[in-house]
Amino acid sequence: MHPPEFVTSGLRMRYGTTDVLHGVDVHAHRGEVLGLLGPNGAGKTTTIEILEGFRKRSAGEVRVLGVDPDDGGEPWRARLGIVLQSWRDHAKWRVRELLDHLGRYYAPYGTPTRHRPYDADELIALVGLTEHAHTPVGKLSGGQRRRFDVAVGLVGKPDLLFLDEPTVGFDPQARQDFHELVHELASREDTTILLTTHDLDEAEKLCDRIVILLGGRIAADGTPAELAARVSGKDEVSYRISGESYVDSVADATAHVRGLFERHGDALSELRVRRVRLEDVYLAMVREFESGARTELAEVLA
Numbered sequence: 001m002h003p004p005e006f007v008t009s010g011l012r013m014r015y016g017t018t019d020v021l022h023g024v025d026v027h028a029h030r031g032e033v034l035g036l037l038g039p040n041g042a043g044k045t046t047t048i049e050i051l052e053g054f055r056k057r058s059a060g061e062v063r064v065l066g067v068d069p070d071d072g073g074e075p076w077r078a079r080l081g082i083v084l085q086s087w088r089d090h091a092k093w094r095v096r097e098l099l100d101h102l103g104r105y106y107a108p109y110g111t112p113t114r115h116r117p118y119d120a121d122e123l124i125a126l127v128g129l130t131e132h133a134h135t136p137v138g139k140l141s142g143g144q145r146r147r148f149d150v151a152v153g154l155v156g157k158p159d160l161l162f163l164d165e166p167t168v169g170f171d172p173q174a175r176q177d178f179h180e181l182v183h184e185l186a187s188r189e190d191t192t193i194l195l196t197t198h199d200l201d202e203a204e205k206l207c208d209r210i211v212i213l214l215g216g217r218i219a220a221d222g223t224p225a226e227l228a229a230r231v232s233g234k235d236e237v238s239y240r241i242s243g244e245s246y247v248d249s250v251a252d253a254t255a256h257v258r259g260l261f262e263r264h265g266d267a268l269s270e271l272r273v274r275r276v277r278l279e280d281v282y283l284a285m286v287r288e289f290e291s292g293a294r295t296e297l298a299e300v301l302a
């Protein structure tokens with residue numbers, strides 16, 4: 001197997017006297033879509049900015065495309081694609097013009113297998129902005145602007161793409177288009193993608209693997225199915241019998257439903273089975289973490 005496209009080991013970050021990353025070990029292989037989840041302030045952006053070479057870490061080992069980001073030169077930078085949480089300049093440039101302009105920076109870094117940059121029109125079509133190719137960037141709507149941000153991140157045909165909350169402000173159609181785009185980039189272009197999102201359904205759909213960061217520490221790392229299995233036994237079966245409502249938490253919903261029919265037959269109605277979703281696991285972990293943090297604080301204050 002190839003070495004990971006990026007890897008951190010014992011990554012620590014301290015702002016002033018506050019530690020925000022306490023030894024984070026995370027990696028992704030080529031073509032993998034990795035989701036970095038966690039509540040506000042967990043350290044996601046800090047982690048991404050260290051990988052991008054925008055922030056100097058306090059301690060730990062980091063390799064991104066085989067290079068320490070603190071020493072990354074232009075050829076290294078040209079292989080990264082970055083979509084920041086917000087980016088507000090270039091208002092007067094038009095969409096096509098600006099992509100064309102930015103694309104030129106990447107031209108010398110093309111390889112026989114990876115032509116750089118993207119053709120501007122192809123890229124504009126890919127993010128669904130063809131109708132706005134000649135609109136000044138400052139006149140795009142919020143969601144259109146976000147599509148444009150994604151195009152800026154992609155223009156150099158990156159090997160490794162960082163997406164920090166890429167779908168904020170997307171309407172449902174834009175969201176679905178974007179999900180298809182991510183799948184296509186990972187499968188057809190072998191692009192490795194690290195993304196943060198607060199939309200758990202999106203993470204479940206998009207990510208091959210998910211890392212949950214809580215208070216600057218990794219609380220979980222696994223496929224969406226592996227994480228959901230952590231609360232296995234918790235499929236929810238709800239139903240009514242003779243007007244009374246019931247909700248059961250069960251390991252094997254099929255067997256449970258069979259038993260219900262055997263015992264109650266026609267008296268059973270409004271049967272629903274709800275499988276465990278990533279959101280349930282995530283919220284349970286965040287609640288557990290927060291109650292632990294409150295206990296710790298109470299102990300300090302006592």
Ligand SMILES: Nc1ncnc2c1ncn2[C@@H]1O[C@H](COP(=O)(O)OP(=O)(O)OP(=O)(O)O)[C@@H](O)[C@H]1O
Nearest residue numbers: 015016018020038039040041042043044045046047
């Ligand atoms: N430049 C800075 N100086 C001091 N503290 C900072 C700085 N940047 C971030 N922090 C702190 O570091 C912690 C982690 O912030 P970070 O932005 O990495 O979180 P996040 O997980 O990306 O959050 P969000 O979901 O809100 O984007 C927060 O407590 C934040 O206040």
